[in-house]
Amino acid sequence: MKLKQYLYSQLAITFFPIFLGLYFITSIVFLVKIASLTSIITINFFELFTLYTYVIPQIVFYTMPISFFIALVLTLSKLASEYELTVITSFGLNPIKILKIFFPITLLLSITLLVVSVGLIPKTKFLTKQFLDLKKKEANFNIKASQFGQKFGDWLIYISEEQDRAYSGVKLFKTENEKDQFILSQSAVLNNDKGELSFKLKEGKAFFINDEELNQVNFESMHINDSIADSKLENFSTVYDYWKLQIKRGTNIDDLTFFILTSIFPLISLFLVITFGYFNPRYEKNRAVAYSLISVVFYYILVKSISDKIFLHALYIIPIIWVFSTYILYSKTIKKEY
Known part of the structure; x- marks a missing residue:
């Protein structure tokens, strides 16, 4: 021993x-x-x-x-x-x-x-x-205030003010299937739900425009999800x-x-x-x-x-x-x- x-x-x-x-x-x-x-x-x-x-x-x-x-x-x-x-x-x-x-x-x-x-x-x-x-x-959500040409996924975005992931004067625009989509929102916040990020817009208007008609939708709250392509990361059980x-x-x-x-x-x-x-x-x-x-x-x-x-x-x-x-x-x- x-x-x-x-x-x-x-x-x-x-x-x-x-x-x-x-x-x-x-x-x-x-x-x-x-x-x-x-x-x-x-x-x-x-x-x-x-x-x-x-x-x-x-x-x-x-x-x-x-x-x-x-x-x-x-x-x-x-x-x-x-x-x-x-x-x-x-x-x-x-x-x-x-x-x-x-x-x-x-x-x-x-x-x-x-x-x-x-x-x-x-x-x-x-x-x-x-x-x-x-x-x-x-990093892709790092939107600067009062700057043109910024992108949020497929959307072009412009914001008036930003403070700690809270935004005001938000304007979003994109063209999809020959239809222009334009969104105005008084305020927006960035949500992080267990790693899933989303943009929550409050009190705004959404416009859908094509050659024949213009549709307007008023909303109190709108979530924009999957604006940025998800990675191919699989769950680990x-x-x-x-x-x-x-x-x-x-x-x-x-x-x-x-x-x-x-x-x-x-x-x-x-x-x-x-x-x-x-x-x-x-x-x-x-x-x-x-x-x-x-x-x-x-x-x-x-x-x-x-x-x-x-x-x-x-x-x-x-x-x-x-x-x-x-x-x-x-x-x-x-x-x-x-």
Whole structure:
């Protein structure tokens, strides 16, 4: 039990600096991307923070598997370089028993990453698109007072005064099906009902003019909806329904396979951990970091190159190939020595 706690403490000491460093760098990249949106829409600090919270699952997903795998390798290599692994092995704990100690926490991590990638990331991406769609709509409603040539959807619009989305002296005009439509309203307000924007006109007149007749309609209240084309943003009900629909359509399947295979990467790479972590400091150099980075890059290339061609079949083909290959590597190196 004390040995288990000691190994976990050594893992924590190694893991958190790596993870926090990668998290900070990745956060900067995402914040720059979010800040670039200010050229299209106007957002305040709270909205900027909201968008950042939406990308936290993506940051965790991209940094956690790499950080944990490298931390595991570095933990064992550090113990090996300080001859602690030699002492541990002398007490009868071979590499497989060390691997069993790290297995539960690695399994828990992979399950957590599956929840984050398959569950949270699609939801937060939907919320981000919904937020940006709303802000773009609001930007299109940014009508200035006493300016000609402004458009509100298909309508040409002119307003006399504007204050905090409340307008007065509103005039709207458009031509549709060879019929001119002209609306006069004393006042109007912009309504936002759960992201659906509409223009509510009060106390006005509407004129419909063609070559043969002119019709006038007096109104106390009029709503103009769908003046701006709605985006093709679909509703997000549940994660299961979302992925079921994507698989049925044959879309985003490569994302699903990438999410799952990346989430289980630390779990199926445990043989690599002991292969790279174990070495004799008297006769061998510590190349744990280099080997770890090479294996991470190779795995990601393997996932992207194969999953794009065989799609869902990659979910069992790649793990089988990876576990079998890493076990062969372990058998021909560390298993012989320990």
